[in-house]
Amino acid sequence: MxxxxxxxxxxxxxxxxxxxxxxxxxxxxxxxxxxxxxxxxxxxxxxxxxxxxxxxxxxxxxxxxxxxxxxxxxxxxxxxxxxxxxxxxxxxxxxxxxxDGVTRVDAAAAVTPPRPPRRLPKALPVDRIIAVIEAAGGTEVDTDPARLRDRAMLELLYATGARAAELVGLDVDDLDGLDLPGGGTVILRGKGGKERVVPVGRPACDAVGAYLVRARPALAVRGGPALFLNARGGRITRQSLWNVVSVSAERAAVGPDVSPHSFRHSFATHLLDGGADIRVVQELLGHASVTTTQVYTLVTVDTLREVWAECHPRAR
Structure with missing residues (x-):
């Protein structure tokens, strides 16, 4: 060399x-x-x-x-x-x-990265998330495999707070208990291959179940374990998922800046607004440190202010 x-x-x-x-x-x-x-x-x-x-x-x-x-x-x-x-x-x-002994001194050890400005995640209100999901189609009378798949993907995004890569990387065997009255679970594989088990509520279970029965067999032209398939039978891509979210948001007239990560932010924010412990949200999101999750607590300040204004005797 x-x-x-x-x-x-x-x-x-x-x-x-x-x-x-x-x-x-x-x-x-x-x-x-x-x-x-x-x-x-x-x-x-x-x-x-x-x-x-x-x-x-x-x-x-x-x-x-x-x-x-x-x-x-x-x-x-x-x-x-x-x-x-x-x-x-x-x-x-x-x-x-x-x-590894290639160099004697770490020349980069003392060079610190710039501190990016802290930006709050963009979370959508619950009614707007639901509007985007419903705009995807996939109703009980729907027969279009793509619409059934898109509805299942969006329901699962919001139910689990999955990253885009985690969702498209799901296999059928990663799902469990979809037919249980209280909902099932899904195994998500996060950064570094770390696995976590996340609950899935009844609406998402129903949407995924409908997709598995009424849509996936028509898309599975070449077999394979992938849960969500494209029109050619291959695993759907992150870019396709982004497109599904964007098109559904446009149909729902929610706004141009909605992405799969908007669903993840909304998942976390709505849990905290509902009183969930931040450590639980950390586990559900797959964050290695609770410090990463704490940014979502800043999003809920508006909610806290509204409750204070409504309830405190000296708020007015």
Whole structure:
């Protein structure tokens, strides 16, 4: 290995480590690969071909470059969240290289990512969530397999708070007890392959049951375990799920910015509004830390203010 291709080889080794040992998803690996390719090109422009020659100043300069526009080079400034993601990839790479003895010093250890502005999740009121679900179709008299599937997907999104990737990754065998009076359960596989079991209420169970009986057999032209299928019989994609949500939201006249994640935000916010313990919501969402879940408590401040204004004797 020459010094000119050392960084490329070291980056490939790190990505292999993420895939094999850490169980990183294909989406995460693709994002890290893009960010680390930018880093490799930057190092090459700086005359650095091996991670052992990288200094803290190189990493600091790379962070600054990502956040700064350069019209002459056709480069736009990245948002703080994108800079933070790229720097996370770089920090992980150097930490891995140091741990494995490829480098003696972790050049990125002291370089901190920018702090993105804290944005509140966009949660929809319950009536709007229901309107979007109903706009998908899939009624008792519906015979269109696509509409039955779309209704089942949206019901399950709201019932479980699943991420888009978790929902489209479901297999039929991940469902249990759909015919029970109190509802069933579903196994969701989150980040890093971590599994969690989430309850599924009666409306979602009924919608999924209708899809399994009246729609999936017509779509399953080539077999396979996937729960939600496209018109060709393959597993439905995240992009298709986004399209289903967008089209249904447009039909319901709810707004243009509704996404699968809107259902996840609404799931969490409505649980907290209903008095759910934040630790329970953390488990249902699959968050590793309750700190991540706490952002949803900020969304409920308006509800608290309304209750206070209605009930406190000195509110007026």
């Amino acid at each position: 020459t010094r000119s291709d050392g960084a490329a080889v070291q980056i490939r080794g790190y990505l292999d480590h993420l895939a094999v040992e850490q169980g990183a998803s294909a989406h995460t690996l693709a994002a890290y690969r893009r960010d680390l390719e930018k880093y490799r090109l930057y190092l090459a422009e700086s005359g650095v071909g091996d991670l052992g020659a990288v200094t803290e100043s190189h990493v600091e300069e790379f962070r600054a470059r990502l956040a700064t526009a350069d019209p002459d080079a056709g480069r736009r400034a990245l948002a703080p969240s994108s800079v933070a993601r790229a720097l996370a990839a770089v920090r992980g790479l150097h930490r891995f290289a140091t741990r």
